[in-house]
Amino acid sequence: MKNEMRNFHSLSRLVLSACPLPPTAAVKHAKAAHVEIEVLDAHTRKQICIVDKVTQTSTIHDVKQKFHKACPKWCPSQIGLQLECGGPFLRDSVTVHSVAGSSILTLYFTDLGQQVPWITVFLAEYTGPLLIYLLFYLRIPYIYDVKESARSSRHPVVHLACACHCVHYIRYLLETLFVHKVSAGHTPLKNLMKSCAFYWGFTAWMAYYINHPRYTPPSFGNRQVLVSAVGFLICEAGNHFINVMLSHPSHTGNNACFPRPNYNPFTWILFLVSCPNYTYELGAWISFTIMTQTLPVGIFTLLMSIQMSLWAQKKHRIYLRKFNSYMHRKSAMIPLIL
Template identity: 70%
Template sequence: MVFLTEYTSPLLIYLLFYLRLSSVYDAKECTTRVRHPIVHLACICHCLHYLRHLLETLFVHKISEGQTPLKNLIKGCAFYWGFTSWIAYYINHPQYTPPSFGNRQVTLAAFTFLICEAGSHFISVALVHQNQSGNKSSFPSPSINPFTWLFALVSCPNYTYEIGSWISFTLMTQTLPVGVFALLIAIQMALWARKKHQLYLKKGTSSQWRKAAMIPFVL
């Protein structure tokens, strides 16, 4: 319920701003200004991101039976809901302007976004299979799937792909709110990645010291 609550609301909140409700934006300005195609693309990508999270929560991830403190749920919801409102308000605003380098920037960023979303999904599936095998003392290994080859360089490629998605979304929309959100997500995931990396190292072999936690050869 924690993950479903955190991920469902951003999906719905963004769509409400996408509809440009008269209570949020000036009705006359909305009718006179034509939306740039990037606004529609951003909505699709944002919805795709959270739909993936929701579907993986329901059908891929193995959620523990432990309970989450209410304060953690409130903080998580406030973070996701608040930033989604800020992000959606700016991108769907009638005065929103497209990125500086036009279609070239949007196309490259959108393509990278889709690659990272696919990578996040396949890494999630690989981690579930790793846990089901019962071998939790070693790093998950790359498989025939190219998206899993990042396991050869980092311990937590799921975080690498997740951050890549938000950086791509930042470049695609060129908005400050998305950039701030991407930065905060990167900081939090870097902390999680380093913690998991140290755990792997305690249980693994000496050759695994060559790996990074989240960013190849850097972090």
């Protein structure tokens, strides 16, 4: 009897070692574990609500949706969640598993205010200057003296400046709708108001002087106008081709590769700078300043050059971290200078 029990025990151990039972139930249970999220006010640290039954694989976007159901007065786009007060806001794509150290997670809530989609911001920024400039160009009543406007004849540069200005912003609008991959995210309404105030205000200031009945044409006459107009159109074309190339990375290789020049001569500037779209944008506004020879346009160009240089340097640093081998002797925006 003992020998039979010993043989049975040995056979059982042999079977179990050869075919171990997969611990699928335990793994599935661990993956399906839920996290309880306590949401506190970032300013008062008072509890707002508890979001329960959140799985480990859920994202912060899913948490915001559940938060919105618990507190309908806050839309998901208005909800800012942080791991600690004063810390960075968690991105919607972050998973709960990556930030939760246990089954209980505490997040701090900040009301981001009224939000608007990015596409709305860009369309408002570019549509306003286009329409505002045309109002001054048409010299509608109450802007200029009617009698003075009727007596004075316009210099050809006034018509050319209007055409160039319209081309610039129409290109912006078409690229926003059909070329750029605009983020599906949102931004505070105050950012939209600041951007519109900047672009619309400067456009009104520039258009008022350029289309004024007493406007003085450039000092060097038609030669100055024509040379600057050619430079403006070249920069506009270059900016467009660069934007098209950047929106279709498959044309230049892998998505993880730094954009490389192709057969188009307008893309060859990539040999010298890492952000050629800002280079062409700056060149276009410098050309427009020379063409019109007005102080408001010069001030606008100066401010835009400062802002674009900051954007370009930030993007250049990102490129240096990702594609250091491609960035040899390249500048951010202006070859050999910046």
